[in-house]
Amino acid sequence: xxxxxxxxxxxxxEDELASATLLSILLSEQYQVTVVNCxxxxxxSVTTNRPDLILLDIMMPGLDGYAVLDRVLELYPEDxxxxxxxxxxxxxxxxxxxxxxxxxxxxxxPYHPDVVQARVNLHLELQTKTRALTQANEELSHLSTIDxxxxxxxxxxxxxxxEAEQSRALxxxxxxxxxxxxxxxxxxxxxxxxxxxxxxxxxxxAKHMGQLIRSGDCLARLGGEEFAILLPHTQxxxxxxxxxxxxxxxxxLSIETPDDTPLSITIxxxxxxxxxxxxxxxxxxxxxxxAMYIAKGEGRNRVVTAF
Ligand SMILES: [Mg+2]
Numbered sequence: 001x002x003x004x005x006x007x008x009x010x011x012x013x014e015d016e017l018a019s020a021t022l023l024s025i026l027l028s029e030q031y032q033v034t035v036v037n038c039x040x041x042x043x044x045s046v047t048t049n050r051p052d053l054i055l056l057d058i059m060m061p062g063l064d065g066y067a068v069l070d071r072v073l074e075l076y077p078e079d080x081x082x083x084x085x086x087x088x089x090x091x092x093x094x095x096x097x098x099x100x101x102x103x104x105x106x107x108x109x110p111y112h113p114d115v116v117q118a119r120v121n122l123h124l125e126l127q128t129k130t131r132a133l134t135q136a137n138e139e140l141s142h143l144s145t146i147d148x149x150x151x152x153x154x155x156x157x158x159x160x161x162x163e164a165e166q167s168r169a170l171x172x173x174x175x176x177x178x179x180x181x182x183x184x185x186x187x188x189x190x191x192x193x194x195x196x197x198x199x200x201x202x203x204x205x206a207k208h209m210g211q212l213i214r215s216g217d218c219l220a221r222l223g224g225e226e227f228a229i230l231l232p233h234t235q236x237x238x239x240x241x242x243x244x245x246x247x248x249x250x251x252x253l254s255i256e257t258p259d260d261t262p263l264s265i266t267i268x269x270x271x272x273x274x275x276x277x278x279x280x281x282x283x284x285x286x287x288x289x290x291a292m293y294i295a296k297g298e299g300r301n302r303v304v305t306a307f
Contacts, residue, residue: 006030008124011051013042013068014086015060019109023055023086026113027120039063043071050076053124055116056103058087058094066101073102079131082123086111147221149199150206158220158228162281165218165232166274176274177231177239178281180288181209181246184266184300186225197257201265204255212246228285236273236305243269243303251301266301268292273307 010027012035014020020035027033034051036042039060046054054072058065069083084105085098095106104123107116145157153161162178169176183189183205190198202225209219209227218230229246231239247267255263270292274284291306298304 007032008052009034009049010120011036011042011045011054013037013039013054013060013065014057016057019057019086022113023116026116027055030117031120039065039068042068046072046075046081051081052127053120054081054083055086055120056083058085058089058098066097069098069101069103079134082127084119084123086116147206150202150221152206152210152227153218153220155220155222158218158222158230159281161218161220162230162274165230166278166281169232169274170276174233175235177234177236178272178274178284178288179229179231179239179243179246180270180285180292181227181229181243181267182269182292182296183225184268184296186265189263189265193257193259193261193263197259197263200257201255201263204253205250205265205267208250208253209246212249228288230274236271236307239271239273240303240305243271243305247301247303268295268300269303270295271303271305 009032012020012023012027012033014023014035015037017037020037024033024035034045036045039062042054042056043063045051056065056068065085065087072083073080080102082104083102084107085103086107086109087094088109090108098106105119107119145153147154165176168174183201186198186201189201202221206219206221206227209229213219213229216232219227220229221227231242234242247269251264251266253265255265257263270288270290272284272287272291274281278284287306291304295302295304
């Protein structure tokens with residue numbers, strides 16, 4: 001049993017005192033148990049404190065078990081609380097209604113204490129496994145958007161982000177700009193210092209760029225030493241100034257290399273506005289890329305904006 005389950009909190013909702021007491025004694029050996037004797041108190045308790053599992057009676061004065069189940073499921077839609085009905089109603093219709101309504105299990109009275117305990121354990125374990133799986137999926141989904149070497153966003157994410165921002169800009173008539181950045185003479189760095197140093201340069205560059213961009217901007221490695229930044233809500237003049245600031249800051253960097261030779265780099269930037277008539281982001285990328293090549297031709301370490 002995982003430590004998680006041992007510390008689990010159980011809410012018992014039961015209006016019959018004898019049954020409530022019995023369940024409390026039974027479950028308190030392993031769990032932290034709270035007992036309430038009506039549906040209203042159950043909803044109030046779950047609202048302030050999410051229990052790990054609920055044992056829920058159906059027939060109660062006021063809010064009945066079905067109503068409590070509905071409220072409880074609404075409260076935590078992302079991470080539903082396992083609800084086990086524990087009831088004297090033995091009709092199949094009630095069991096079907098409960099399970100269809102979102103209960104995870106249905107136990108009828110009179111119950112054997114060991115059965116209640118076993119089912120509680122089972123559903124707590126299932127919940128733990130489901131959470132672990134959800135977390136692993138979230139991590140995987142995040143990793144699938146990241147460039148493994150530099151930690152910047154990858155090309156695939158950039159295209160998805162750009163598509164979403166492009167439609168948003170169009171819908172709300174917001175300015176959207178794009179910067180292409182390329183590390184100058186990167187091939188020479190690789191040739192002279194080796195690929196390990198080249199990788200260090202890329203990683204250090206991406207890390208510093210990540211600190212320079214604003215929240216809401218998207219820095220991505222499109223391939224090799226080529227990066228792009230999408231700048232939502234940004235006019236071309238502002239994008240040009242931002243790119244100049246990036247260029248100046250990167251030129252000041254002293255990059256530690258594996259052989260302890262500090263290395264400086266410069267970048268060339270091409271800036272463009274994503275226009276309403278651009279049918280896809282590639283058209284804007286092409287303009288920014290052309291502007292970036294003009295910056296290279298004019299001596300590198302500079303910004304050219306294609307208006
Ligand atoms: Mg009852």
